[in-house]
Amino acid sequence: MNVAIIGASGYTGLELIKILINHPKFNISYIANSSGEMNVQDLHPSLKNVINMDVNLANAQDVAKVADLAFLALPHKTAMAFAKELLALGIKVVDLSADYRLSLENYEKHYCEHGDKENIKDAVYGLPEYFKEDIKKAKLIANPGCYPTASLLALLPFIDYIETENPIFIDAKSGVSGAGKNPSDTTHYCQINDNVHAYNPFKHRHMPEIQEKVKILKGKELAINFVPHLLPLTRGMLVSVYATLKDDIDVNEVLNNAYKDCEFIRLRDKPVDVKSVAGTNFCDLFVTKNGKALFVSSAIDNLLRGASSQAVVNANILCGYEEYEGIPKIAYVP
Known part of the structure; x- marks a missing residue:
């Protein structure tokens, strides 16, 4: 074609x-x-x-x-x-x-x-x-956008198991290529090199994209607090999702059941990193919990999988x- x-x-x-x-x-x-x-x-x-x-x-x-x-x-x-x-x-x-x-x-x-x-x-x-x-x-x-891709793949398997009355926090970090090719005050090499900063916390336009797709797929309106950061990397994205579980569950089993037939999603037994997915279509996921506190992390190449x-x-x-x-x-x- x-x-x-x-x-x-x-x-x-x-x-x-x-x-x-x-x-x-x-x-x-x-x-x-x-x-x-x-x-x-x-x-x-x-x-x-x-x-x-x-x-x-x-x-x-x-x-x-x-x-x-x-x-x-x-x-x-x-x-x-x-x-x-x-x-x-x-x-x-x-x-x-x-x-x-x-x-x-x-x-x-x-x-x-x-x-x-x-x-x-x-x-x-x-x-x-x-x-x-x-x-x-x-x-x-x-x-989809790169931030929603990484966020939704991490969050969606757990929607039925988390306390939706409590706010969900998504901490997201992107390589500077996500800002596009045109330079700006924040993406200029002298500013971003050896630096990291949050931008548009709770106001980024990808936040409603994540909320809307959760509602479509799971029928639930969630209070999602999304905070993106810019990293001094050429490419890559690391997203961390924080939520509260309703009950004590096997979080790895939940993640495995959700993606067991998905060729380009890899479940990791150690925290994920951006270098392992750079240049690929993979989304790497890691999950753990502390009591009812849930942590899910995802890594993608923002220019490729994103x-x-x-x-x-x-x-x-x-x-x-x-x-x-x-x-x-x-x-x-x-």
Whole structure:
């Protein structure tokens, strides 16, 4: 199947190219960004002598001539405009932005007015472990954010066993690539090197995404306190979930039962770390308890499991291919 990558300039766009050039079923037929008029080797020097393709000025009509599916690695608001056009032209879409991850009400409350109210109601949330059957029948996949991916995979197995009257705390730490390619005061090397800081505590826009999906999957409204931090790492994400159990349970058994058939979730008997998942689609999980105090920790690569490799897994399911077709288990770079 011919596929397009729109938004190839950023980190997730590059990771999509790196995965798809080795994919046995998908063929990259179109690459685009907001400027065009260059070769992909000039856009990403790491692709020199690897792939030789022009980078186009993004245009939905051109995509429809050469591709059946499009990956959108675009900022929110920009993505919905392209998705709306592509869907009208019969192109399947895997969107890596936030534009279709939330209900219309929640999206407009936390982001901006939505420009594609018709399609947002039909978007399927692309967390494969929980929405696989819906993904198979979809035309539009809302690829989850990196923070919600790591948080939900850690939290969801325990929802039925925790005191939902008490607040749940999620302490999340991300590598600086999660902030995107454009530099800022907080992501400048001189500021982030040898430093760590929290940002938007209790106000981050991924908090309502986590709450909404818990309600959809488990039917419960939880008080979730989400605090993200920025780490001086290029890539990687470590999430720690703190909650209170109702009863004394075997927490490892709960986690094992939830993910025993999931190829890219690994259960660890020691606390997880980001280096072990860097460059892979794996989510590593660790759980322990102290009486009724529950601690669950997850580690993912924010650019891959939190974005691009998860997007390709979703595309595989959407197109009827083997779920993990073309998804490497061993990182090329440690």
